Amino acid sequence: MTAAGDQDKLKFPTSLGTSTATEIRLLGQDLAQDLMGKVGFGELAFWLVAMRRPTPGELRVFEAVLVALADHGFTPTAIAARVTYLSAPDSLQGAMAAGLLGGGSRFLGVTEDCGQFLAGVLAEHDGGLPDTDAGWDELALEAIRKQRADGKFVPGLGHPNHKDGDPRTPVLIGIAKEEGVRGPHLRLFEAVGRMSETALGRKLPLNGAGVCGAALADLGLPTELLRGFSLLARAAGLLGQIAEERRNPVANDIYMSVDRNAVYVDPEHDA
Structure with a gap:
């Protein structure tokens, strides 16, 4: 088992999202104050992957x-x-x-x-x-x-x-x-x-x-x-x-059209 002291030393680095009891940060920005209403979803998606704003x-x-x-x-x-x-x-x-x-x-x-x-x-x-x-x-x-x-x-x-x-x-x-x-x-x-x-x-x-x-x-x-x-x-x-x-x-029609038109084929004669 891992000792409690070793647990304190564990680190999982990320440049994406982190949070505390009072704040959510994303890409180094305050999510609520810096991004919401100011950055579009497309821009954010690009930024998350490229690590830069387009x-x-x-x-x-x-x-x-x-x-x-x-x-x-x-x-x-x-x-x-x-x-x-x-x-x-x-x-x-x-x-x-x-x-x-x-x-x-x-x-x-x-x-x-x-x-x-x-x-x-x-x-x-x-x-x-x-x-x-x-x-x-x-x-x-x-x-x-x-x-x-x-x-x-x-x-x-x-x-x-x-x-x-x-x-x-x-x-x-x-x-x-x-x-x-x-x-x-x-x-x-x-x-x-x-x-x-x-x-x-x-x-x-x-x-x-x-x-x-x-x-x-x-x-x-x-x-x-x-x-x-x-x-x-x-x-x-x-x-x-x-x-x-x-x-x-329309999904039921798709299902039924296949189901009602299924034809058994003897596997010995299946080409």
Whole structure:
């Protein structure tokens, strides 16, 4: 057993939140006096991870990313949340968690995958960064071909619905340009879009999840945490989905449509 004296010596350092009987401090600030009503949630979320306050331009891009990822309709994450809420209406947290757990390589996770792909290409590039579109195109073409030679998809390319272009992509790039935070990740991502047809034989659109990853990476946020920002955004969307489920339920119809159309297949003849 640990002696009482040893307990007094234990320290668990944190730069985030601490509290006493009379005060709550967060990020070195008095929560009640310095932050509440003075700092928006988006700014706080950025600050908590980056350990610095974003500039106004960075904040605009960051919050545009959160808006872009919040809700995309009846995606598997939304359906999971609604059906879980149908099964356990006493467990809002369970329904929210069910939706968030579905954030992976096909939904939401592309943001992180794309950010890491772009960061990896930039890290491996010898010499300085290109200073012309032609230079970026050459770097992108090489990166796409290497990715495909390794048997991997290029994250951020293609979309199941927006075949002719994801409407979020040019808007976010435009905001980043306006705010002066269009950095190397976005420049490379744009070049990937331009060179996709040359490298792959068909032109694929740059999707919104990918452009969000590029934009977040240009803000200096850790690429290994980018999926967390996708989940932060989607949490708001899932809460909206559950609120709508309460107003206009569809989860039972989803459940029953599957249940009533289930067909038994003999496992010996299951192809």
